[in-house]
Amino acid sequence: MNLPGRHAPPAVEADDNADALARPAALRMMLALAVVFLMLATTGWTAVHPPEAGTAPRAAALAAWSAARIDGRAVPAADAPVRTVARFFADLDTAQRARLADGFPLVVGNLDGVPAETRYRANRNSLVQAARVEEARGRDVALTPADRSTAVRRAHRFESLAEPGRQIFVFDPTGAGLAAEVFGDLRTARRVSVIVPGVDTDAVTFERSTRRLTAPVGMAQSLYEAERAARPGEQNAVIAWAGYTAPTGLGVDAATGRLAVQGATRLEALTAALPGNASVALFCHSYGSVVCGVAAHRLPDRVTDLVVAGSPGMRAENAADLHTSARVWAMRDEGDWIADVPHLEVGGLGHGADPVSPTFGARLLSSAGARSHTGYFEPGTSSLDNFAKIGTGTFGSVACASGADDCRRGISAPEGS
Numbered sequence: 001m002n003l004p005g006r007h008a009p010p011a012v013e014a015d016d017n018a019d020a021l022a023r024p025a026a027l028r029m030m031l032a033l034a035v036v037f038l039m040l041a042t043t044g045w046t047a048v049h050p051p052e053a054g055t056a057p058r059a060a061a062l063a064a065w066s067a068a069r070i071d072g073r074a075v076p077a078a079d080a081p082v083r084t085v086a087r088f089f090a091d092l093d094t095a096q097r098a099r100l101a102d103g104f105p106l107v108v109g110n111l112d113g114v115p116a117e118t119r120y121r122a123n124r125n126s127l128v129q130a131a132r133v134e135e136a137r138g139r140d141v142a143l144t145p146a147d148r149s150t151a152v153r154r155a156h157r158f159e160s161l162a163e164p165g166r167q168i169f170v171f172d173p174t175g176a177g178l179a180a181e182v183f184g185d186l187r188t189a190r191r192v193s194v195i196v197p198g199v200d201t202d203a204v205t206f207e208r209s210t211r212r213l214t215a216p217v218g219m220a221q222s223l224y225e226a227e228r229a230a231r232p233g234e235q236n237a238v239i240a241w242a243g244y245t246a247p248t249g250l251g252v253d254a255a256t257g258r259l260a261v262q263g264a265t266r267l268e269a270l271t272a273a274l275p276g277n278a279s280v281a282l283f284c285h286s287y288g289s290v291v292c293g294v295a296a297h298r299l300p301d302r303v304t305d306l307v308v309a310g311s312p313g314m315r316a317e318n319a320a321d322l323h324t325s326a327r328v329w330a331m332r333d334e335g336d337w338i339a340d341v342p343h344l345e346v347g348g349l350g351h352g353a354d355p356v357s358p359t360f361g362a363r364l365l366s367s368a369g370a371r372s373h374t375g376y377f378e379p380g381t382s383s384l385d386n387f388a389k390i391g392t393g394t395f396g397s398v399a400c401a402s403g404a405d406d407c408r409r410g411i412s413a414p415e416g417s
Contacts, residue, residue: 057174101118180242181220193283194271196285197215206240211374213375217240243266257351267292268295280300281304290312306328313344315351316352332367333367335371364402368381
């Protein structure tokens with residue numbers, strides 16, 4: 001303590017000033033952590049505990065595939081490089097591909113490098129088989145009423161996905177289940193848009209009858225229609241991708257990056273394995289933006305645009321920290337509750353800086369008309385209109401959050417015309 005009429009030594013005075021400046025930052029950090037722990041306490045420290053149904057069939061399918069042969073030729077390993085798988089299937093005729101899709105659907109339908117049409121056939125077979133299994137479980141009195149009800153829901157969903165004409169690119173009933181569906185033709189597409197969804201996404205919630213646009217299938221359908229309207233005649237495809245295990249609820253898994261790391265590996269594999277030379281844009285919603293952020297530095301150069309909406313963070317302090325050549329875009333509706341989630345990362349909790357903060361360095365997009373956290377893919381919104389323009393490369397008319405043209409600077413428009 002300083003005595004009256006005396007001055008503290010300069011070093012002591014500098015230390016006091018530094019402490020005074022540090023206190024508000026420390027208080028803000030403590031407050032943010034309190035909010036995180038309050039959120040976890042009130043929502044439950046939930047973790048993913050998916051049902052075990054499907055584990056045995058998947059393991060059996062892989063074991064059978066490891067010993068499979070087609071007309072005397074050994075098939076590639078289930079973890080073989082994409083190019084190896086692609087070369088193998090390119091040498092097969094249509095009948096041989098069909099035999100493998102029918103005989104080993106759970107492997108062929110999820111094997112990167114397999115032609116899209118062959119994967120669609122394989123996954124339709126897997127869905128029919130899985131629906132039968134779930135129908136039987138729904139009648140099994142040895143199960144609890146809750147488990148029977150879940151089985152019935154799964155059976156109905158799998159039957160829906162197996163309907164003729166649907167292009168299911170990924171299907172694995174293991175645990176809560178994985179799925180992906182293609183809209184358009186991957187073989188001829190010049191541009192591919194991929195929807196990367198957030199929490200509470202699995203094989204059952206992959207599509208919804210009500211609140212359709214809150215599920216990946218509805219989002220992808222809406223974007224596909226908007227892209228066709230934005231650039232008629234352009235060969236585009238859109239993928240609804242629920243190809244990773246997403247967090248269940250707003251618990252500890254949603255507040256950490258563990259599942260995002262696993263999802264990032266799968267997302268990298270998907271983007272690298274898509275057929276042809278199409279450019280790829282990722283549209284990452286909510287926790288899906290965490291997945292995209294973790295994957296960013298490993299994504300292939302064909303991924304030209306990374307768009308996040310309603311993001312809790314990308315596990316990066318700024319866009320440069322993502323180490324990607326892709327353009328980074330961000331938006332958030334004014335009424336989106338995600339704005340109240342602390343944008344920090346401490347001890348593994350939280351996902352880092354706010355992507356819509358000016359200091360983050362993303363290109364900020366208008367989301368006018370979107371409602372709250374789940375309205376970004378609603379027709380008539382600026383958010384969907386912007387998604388469609390980015391997906392088709394018509395950047396010249398993208399609407400920036402500021403109303404000016406700052407988010408479009410340095411981009412040729414239209415691209416690829």
